[in-house]
Amino acid sequence: MGVQHQNQMKTEIFKEYTNKLLDAFDITRDEMFSKSKRRDLVDARQTLYYACSKRPMRVVYIQKYMKESGYDVGHTTILHGIKEIEKKVKSDKDYADLLKHLRS
Numbered sequence: 001m002g003v004q005h006q007n008q009m010k011t012e013i014f015k016e017y018t019n020k021l022l023d024a025f026d027i028t029r030d031e032m033f034s035k036s037k038r039r040d041l042v043d044a045r046q047t048l049y050y051a052c053s054k055r056p057m058r059v060v061y062i063q064k065y066m067k068e069s070g071y072d073v074g075h076t077t078i079l080h081g082i083k084e085i086e087k088k089v090k091s092d093k094d095y096a097d098l099l100k101h102l103r104s
Contacts, residue, residue, distance in 0.1 A: 014052060017051045027044060032045065032048075034071075045071070045081065047098065049081040050081065053082050
């Protein structure tokens with residue numbers, strides 16, 4: 001599989017997860033990729049980082065796709081978000097269910 005094809009595949013996964021999370025969190029694309037620190041928006045972005053990381057998608061690609069979507073985020077912020085969602089998945093059945101739904 002060529003690099004170009006692989007990048008296209010990862011882009012499609014990112015877009016699919018984004019669209020599902022927009023519905024799940026009942027937010028707009030503009031809200032998702034805004035600089036707002038509103039709790040639901042932060043949760044949505046962190047869930048996106050986590051879901052992509054489990055594909056597996058490298059953090060550098062998640063960062064690239066976030067920037068292309070209008071949200072410039074650092075490596076450490078993405079890693080922090082992934083860890084936060086890992087905790088939520090272990091302690092909150094609704095989060096575990098949400099992530100199962102994303103992958104289906």
